[in-house]
Amino acid sequence: MSDSAETIAARPSSTATRAGNGQFRRSLVGGPVTALPAVVIGLAILAFAPAYYTHLALAAFVNLIIVVGLQVFMGNSNIANLGHSAFVGIGAYGVAVLSTPLAMKKLSIPNAPFGLAFVELNPFIAAVLALLVVAVLAAISGKIISRLSGVAATIVSLALLIIVHSVFLNWTDLFKGNQAFFGIPKVINLPAMLVASVAVIVIARLFKDSRWGLQLRASAQSPQAAAAFGIDAKRLRLMAWVLSALICGLAGVLFAYFAGTISPKLFYFQQIFITLAMLILGGMATVTGAVTGVIVLSIGLEFIRSIESGVTIAGIQLPQLLGLSGVALGVVIVLCMAFRPGGISGRLELDEQLSRLFRRNVR
Amino acid sequence: MLSVEAVSKTFGGVQALRQASLSCATGEILGLIGPNGAGKSTLVNAISGVLRPDTGSVKLADRDLTGRGPEECARAGIARTFQNIRLFKELTVRQNVEVAHITCRDVRPDAADRIDIDRLLAHYELDVAADVPAGTLSYGSQRRLEIARALALGPSLLLLDEPAAGLNETESETLAEAIEAIRRDFGCAIIVIDHDLRFINRLCGRLCVMDQGKVIASGDTEEVWRDPRVIEVYVGQTS
Ligand SMILES: Nc1ncnc2c1ncn2[C@@H]1O[C@H](COP(=O)(O)OP(=O)(O)OP(=O)(O)O)[C@@H](O)[C@H]1O
Ligand SMILES: [Mg+2]
Numbered sequence: 237m238s239d240s241a242e243t244i245a246a247r248p249s250s251t252a253t254r255a256g257n258g259q260f261r262r263s264l265v266g267g268p269v270t271a272l273p274a275v276v277i278g279l280a281i282l283a284f285a286p287a288y289y290t291h292l293a294l295a296a297f298v299n300l301i302i303v304v305g306l307q308v309f310m311g312n313s314n315i316a317n318l319g320h321s322a323f324v325g326i327g328a329y330g331v332a333v334l335s336t337p338l339a340m341k342k343l344s345i346p347n348a349p350f351g352l353a354f355v356e357l358n359p360f361i362a363a364v365l366a367l368l369v370v371a372v373l374a375a376i377s378g379k380i381i382s383r384l385s386g387v388a389a390t391i392v393s394l395a396l397l398i399i400v401h402s403v404f405l406n407w408t409d410l411f412k413g414n415q416a417f418f419g420i421p422k423v424i425n426l427p428a429m430l431v432a433s434v435a436v437i438v439i440a441r442l443f444k445d446s447r448w449g450l451q452l453r454a455s456a457q458s459p460q461a462a463a464a465f466g467i468d469a470k471r472l473r474l475m476a477w478v479l480s481a482l483i484c485g486l487a488g489v490l491f492a493y494f495a496g497t498i499s500p501k502l503f504y505f506q507q508i509f510i511t512l513a514m515l516i517l518g519g520m521a522t523v524t525g526a527v528t529g530v531i532v533l534s535i536g537l538e539f540i541r542s543i544e545s546g547v548t549i550a551g552i553q554l555p556q557l558l559g560l561s562g563v564a565l566g567v568v569i570v571l572c573m574a575f576r577p578g579g580i581s582g583r584l585e586l587d588e589q590l591s592r593l594f595r596r597n598v599r
Numbered sequence: 600m601l602s603v604e605a606v607s608k609t610f611g612g613v614q615a616l617r618q619a620s621l622s623c624a625t626g627e628i629l630g631l632i633g634p635n636g637a638g639k640s641t642l643v644n645a646i647s648g649v650l651r652p653d654t655g656s657v658k659l660a661d662r663d664l665t666g667r668g669p670e671e672c673a674r675a676g677i678a679r680t681f682q683n684i685r686l687f688k689e690l691t692v693r694q695n696v697e698v699a700h701i702t703c704r705d706v707r708p709d710a711a712d713r714i715d716i717d718r719l720l721a722h723y724e725l726d727v728a729a730d731v732p733a734g735t736l737s738y739g740s741q742r743r744l745e746i747a748r749a750l751a752l753g754p755s756l757l758l759l760d761e762p763a764a765g766l767n768e769t770e771s772e773t774l775a776e777a778i779e780a781i782r783r784d785f786g787c788a789i790i791v792i793d794h795d796l797r798f799i800n801r802l803c804g805r806l807c808v809m810d811q812g813k814v815i816a817s818g819d820t821e822e823v824w825r826d827p828r829v830i831e832v833y834v835g836q837t838s
Contacts, residue, residue, distance in 0.1 A: 447701050450690070450694060450697065450698060450701070451698060451701065453687070453689075453690060454687040454690060454694075454695075454698045457687045457688055457689055457690065458685045458686065458687055458688070460649065460669075460681070460685055461681065461685040461686065461687065462687075462698075463648075463649075463668065463669035463670050463673070464647060464648075464649065464669045464672075464673055464678075464679055464681075465673050465678075465698055465699045465702055465748070465752060466670050466673035466674045466702035466705070466706070466752070467670065467698070467702070468670055521689070583689065583732065
């Protein structure tokens with residue numbers, strides 16, 4: 237406590253607002269930097285890779301958007317979410333029901349309620365409406381989840397997943413049950429997916445660095461102290477939950493518009509588990525962690541899958557190792573939890589790591 | 600400024616507060632002392648909204664805050680530190696202070712304008728560590744950060760729960776000067792809890808002594824120390 241004290245409170249200044257703007261600008265720059273690795277890989281695939289890889293890239297980008305959405309809630313509130321695929325599914329089925337051509341609907345859902353068998357909306361409008369449904373359902377479920385803490389909230393998120401899944405399965409007039417829903421207009425290509433991914437990453441960064449993100453992270457670390465400093469944690473958790481759901485819903489919309497065919501099992505435990513593994517592996521505290529986890533695990537799993545089906549190395553045919561990818565996924569998560577609970581990328585975003593490295597090298 | 604009247608609180612059979620009353624004026628440093636378990640922290644919790652009193656009332660500048668939650672008390676201008684440090688450990692030192700300042704900007708923009716985070720950090724010798732996670736600071740720095748964070752709320756009432764605990768003599772000396780400076784510069788009412796009586800005596804013009812949930816004496820520091828009940832509690836404790 238050095239110099240004489242009249243200095244602390246003396247100078248009237250607008251540092252506060254300036255700092256706020258500076259932060260905004262920093263995360264506007266930080267977002268694209270965070271997205272850079274994904275963009276580079278995406279462009280490389282677009283330019284050089286055979287068609288088979290384009291399809292893998294699609295799955296990877298869908299996962300990327302989901303994992304970034306997951307990070308928005310989990311990373312900032314520190315509450316595990318096991319229900320996000322419900323929103324992915326609602327986004328996908330939303331556009332499927334609203335935008336599939338009438339001729340197709342006559343075959344697939346002729347008895348759809350509310351006259352939906354005779355609705356064929358422009359894909360963009362259908363997407364907006366589907367996301368609106370996601371937002372409403374997220375607001376309702378979020379009201380409950382934001383009141384709970386820790387494990388209780390996680391269990392409610394899981395219940396949400398199970399409810400939504402069984403509605404997809406059993407409301408066959410509207411969703412076709414466990415059969416594939418086909419004929420969705422394929423209006424999205426890989427470049428569009430890439431753009432959407434970058435946009436979502438920037439949004440996640442802006443949220444994390446915003447005052448709400450900061451307050452939410454504070455409340456996750458010490459609920460008592462956060463309350464003592466005027467933070468309304470419930471409201472912030474709700475906010476993050478809805479934003480997270482919208483991003484996941486967008487992933488579903490894009491997936492449906494790319495693949496043209498969807499079915500309920502795509503939006504269930506398999507997806508929950510793999511996206512969760514990606515986020516935890518990469519590090520859920522940062523958006524960079526989300527991106528890192530998706531890249532590492534997508535490449536890793538593809539590699540393992542190629543071994544799984546039996547490869548020939550130097551003329552020797554290795555046996556098929558079915559189930560290897562599942563085992564490997566589990567092992568990766570266990571090892572990661574044991575040795576690096578913060579995930580690969582830890583506490584700092586990519587741009588923050590780079591600027592630190594740069595500063596150190598200058599010195 | 601602050602007036603607490605006849606506040607009681609029971610925890611499953613343990614009566615932690617019995618009709619405790621106290622008041623603290625703007626620009627005053629009030630010392631709240633008493634043996635372990637006397638109810639000092641509980642009283643501070645009741646004032647800051649962490650606990651809802653069973654009976655009694657808490658008023659800040661004629662605004663009734665009885666039974667209001669901690670968020671509302673913070674917004675009304677009550678800032679506090681915690682006996683067992685509660686920082687936002689994984690946020691940086693600067694972000695810890697920013698969190699408080701955001702709330703201040705919401706409710707008292709003019710006060711917020713007068714607080715310069717860089718200067719505040721520098722003043723509490725936290726500027727070099729501004730970008731490290733708060734949880735990695737040394738104990739003494741964490742205690743200083745608790746105070747800096749509380750000040751960034753631009754409080755009209757500051758509650759310090761054992762700020763000198765674990766500090767050595769020179770450190771608590773500096774801390775006493777810092778608290779004196781806060782009173783001068785921020786012009787807020789300050790309540791300090793501590794077991795270090797030298798620290799308390801040099802800092803506080805007025806004392807409030809608690810024992811077994813009751814306020815047994817309050818008044819000017821020297822007067823309180825002449826009170827036989829206070830002497831009994833303290834002599835009884837040391838012997
Ligand atoms: N949350 C709680 N639940 C149950 N009992 C409590 C709780 N908080 C405090 N008490 C009890 O209330 C009494 C007063 O505790 P308090 O922490 O207010 O004392 P204190 O004066 O701050 O003591 P110290 O100097 O040790 O900090 C003690 O008997 C304590 O055990
Ligand atoms: Mg105490």
